[in-house]
Amino acid sequence: MWKDKKIIVGVTGGIAAYKAASLIRLLVKSGAEVKVIMTPDATNFITPLTLSTLSKNEVYTEFYRDVEAGGTWNNHVELALWADVMLIAPATANTISKMVNGACDNFLMAVYMSAQCPIFYAPAMDLDMYKHPSTNRNFKLLESYGNIQIPAEEGELASGLIGQGRMAEPEDIISFMLDNLQEDKKPLSGKKVLLTAGPTYEAIDPVRFIGNHSSGKMGYAIAERAAKLGAKVILISGPTHLKTTNPNIERISVTSAADMYEQAHRYFNDCDIAILSAAVADYTPRYVGEEKIKKNTKDFNLELVKTKDILQSLGDIKTTQFLVGFALETENELENAKGKLERKNLDLIILNSLRDPGSGFATDTNKVTFINKQGVFQEFDLKPKTEVAIDIFNYIVEHSHA
Numbered sequence: 001m002w003k004d005k006k007i008i009v010g011v012t013g014g015i016a017a018y019k020a021a022s023l024i025r026l027l028v029k030s031g032a033e034v035k036v037i038m039t040p041d042a043t044n045f046i047t048p049l050t051l052s053t054l055s056k057n058e059v060y061t062e063f064y065r066d067v068e069a070g071g072t073w074n075n076h077v078e079l080a081l082w083a084d085v086m087l088i089a090p091a092t093a094n095t096i097s098k099m100v101n102g103a104c105d106n107f108l109m110a111v112y113m114s115a116q117c118p119i120f121y122a123p124a125m126d127l128d129m130y131k132h133p134s135t136n137r138n139f140k141l142l143e144s145y146g147n148i149q150i151p152a153e154e155g156e157l158a159s160g161l162i163g164q165g166r167m168a169e170p171e172d173i174i175s176f177m178l179d180n181l182q183e184d185k186k187p188l189s190g191k192k193v194l195l196t197a198g199p200t201y202e203a204i205d206p207v208r209f210i211g212n213h214s215s216g217k218m219g220y221a222i223a224e225r226a227a228k229l230g231a232k233v234i235l236i237s238g239p240t241h242l243k244t245t246n247p248n249i250e251r252i253s254v255t256s257a258a259d260m261y262e263q264a265h266r267y268f269n270d271c272d273i274a275i276l277s278a279a280v281a282d283y284t285p286r287y288v289g290e291e292k293i294k295k296n297t298k299d300f301n302l303e304l305v306k307t308k309d310i311l312q313s314l315g316d317i318k319t320t321q322f323l324v325g326f327a328l329e330t331e332n333e334l335e336n337a338k339g340k341l342e343r344k345n346l347d348l349i350i351l352n353s354l355r356d357p358g359s360g361f362a363t364d365t366n367k368v369t370f371i372n373k374q375g376v377f378q379e380f381d382l383k384p385k386t387e388v389a390i391d392i393f394n395y396i397v398e399h400s401h402a
Contacts, residue, residue, distance in 0.1 A: 001178050003031030008083040008115075010108045011051065013041025015158045016090035016124035016167035020046060023089060023170035024054045030174070035079065036060070037108045039095070063107050076107060080114035085177065088112070089150070090124030090167045093135055099147070100138045120177055122150040124167035126159050150176045151245055179228060186230030187397045193226040194271040195219055196264060196278035196310070198238035200257045204302065205289030213361040214279035216240035218326075218385050222275055223249050225389035229397075234271065236263045238278055257281045257307035264310050268321065273396060275324040276311050277350075279361070283307060315345030322400035324348045324392070337371055348372055348395065356382065370395060 007027055011020045020036075027034050034055040038048055040062075048059040060079070065072050080086075088095065088108070097103070099121070104110050112119065121142070129135060130152060139149060150173050155166045168176065197219020201209040220242045223235045227246035235244065235251045238260065244251055254260045257280045268274060283304035293300070311325045325346045327337040333353050341349040349371050356367040367382040368391075380391060 001030075001182070002027060002174075005032045006082055006084045007032045007034050008079070008086045008111065009034055009036050009055075010086065010088035010091075010112065011036060011038045011042045011046070012088065012090055012092045012095040012108070013039055013044060014090045014092045014124045014167075015045060017042050017045035019167060019170055020089065021050055021054055023173060024051060026170055026174055028055060033057075035082070037079075037111055039106050039108050060107055060111075063110070074107060076110035077114045080111045081116060083115060083117045085117055085181070086112065086115050086119045087122070087173070087177065088120070089122035089173060091121040093123075093125045093129045093132075096121070096123065096135070096138050096142065099145075100141045118148065118181065119146070120148045120150055120173075120180075122167050122173055123152045123165070125152075125165050126157050127161045127163035127165050130163070130165040148180055149247060151247060186228075188226060188273075188393070189230035191231045191272040192270060193223075193231040193233045194236070194264065194267050194274040195223050195226070195233060196236045196238075196260060196276045196280070197223065198240040198242075199279050200238045200260055200281045200307075201255050202257065202281045202284040202307075203255075203288045204285050205291065205293045207292045210281060210283070210285070211239075212279050212281070214238070214240075215361060216242050216278075217364065218366060218388065219275075219277040220244065221385040221389040222277060222392060225386070225393055226273075229393055231273075234267045236260055236267075236278070238280075257284060257310070261308045261310050261313070264314065268314050268317070271321055273322045273324070273400065274314060275392070276314070277326050278310075279328070280310055281307055309344075311346070312344045315343075318345055322347050322396060324350065324396070327351045329353055334369075334371070334377065337369075338375065341371055341373065346373070347400070350392065351377075372399070 011017050024034055035057050036051045036055050037060045052059045060074055063074055098109050104113055150168050152164050153166045153168050154164045156162055157165050198216030199212045199214040201211045203209050223233050224246055226233045227248040233249040235249050237251055237253055252263050254263055284307050286303040286305045323346050327340050327349055329336050337349050337351040351369040352366055365382055366385050366388045368380055370378045
């Protein structure tokens with residue numbers, strides 16, 4: 001992919017500038033021709049000589065060079081048109097603000113504003129700066145300009161704080177760009193995938209709820225895989241500590257089964273594929289206490305009513321969507337799963353059993369069986385949930401018309 005590609009790497013003045021050395025080395029090793037532009041502040045963190053040696057090209061830092069000898073103009077338009085791809089890494093809060101507002105006070109910004117190629121940027125800043133409303137606004141504006149963000153990672157920051165703001169690692173940056181540039185070759189490019197994941201919490205009073213042990217790990221692995229295959233993903237998630245990393249995933253957080261039902265129906269008609277992996281409560285309290293219920297009696301009776309069946313309701317209105325459900329069973333697994341598939345008008349049901357060690361809630365692995373409408377089943381070995389997600393989409397891509 002990178003062989004003979006012309007790439008501009010812009011390096012700005014943040015501590016993550018040291019990662020530019022590894023980034024440039026990997027790109028050159030992959031066959032790319034790399035030219036580096038550094039802001040004046042970036043030279044305080046890593047030398048132009050280092051990056052010139054690694055890129056095997058002159059490093060640009062100013063509009064002019066050899067000023068004392070008469071001066072030569074660095075043509076920013078010519079350099080911008082030379083590039084197949086432009087990457088700014090690290091992209092500090094200051095540089096991102098300039099990109100948004102068109103502040104052209106250094107050579108990098110002049111090239112950026114003249115570029116006609118895909119432009120990627122990898123944010124790098126401290127936690128509070130990353131979370132600041134102005135930064136979030138700038139991210140949205142850059143997206144509207146067509147710039148592509150390579151999301152920052154979580155970890156220890158230069159200040160000592162722990163959180164999001166670390167520039168992505170060089171290997172991850174290159175992988176992200178590669179995936180994005182090959183978007184039109186991806187099997188789910190242009191498709192919409194609706195996903196539900198995690199548990200639901202059914203309130204008893206303002207303090208207590210009925211829930212289950214679902215972590216959401218399976219659903220989130222499916223979401224990441226769908227996005228990596230080019231899909232636009234709507235992830236309707238119950239309460240979980242998990243986070244998504246791919247910008248093609250739009251997360252909608254819900255709490256109760258009723259909330260999830262409403263959001264699933266809101267997005268279902270526009271989706272091509274729907275996968276309902278959430279562990280939705282079957283029952284919810286008939287009455288929810290407005291205040292915390294006091295422990296005044298020896299026994300406490302809680303009246304429950306059935307929740308709306310989200311999967312059934314979507315199966316009833318399905319038109320062209322490829323609809324996938326999950327069945328977590330503890331007995332008569334195959335028979336129960338087949339019955340669920342038929343009743344709910346599914347195209348595929350994925351069975352997993354709590355009897356299998358290493359599968360079920362809160363684990364990183366799962367052991368599943370696929371059952372289709374023809375009653376054909378395919379059993380898989382225990383494997384990481386990320387690999388189960390790959391198996392799921394291998395099947396969907398092969399058997400759906402989405």
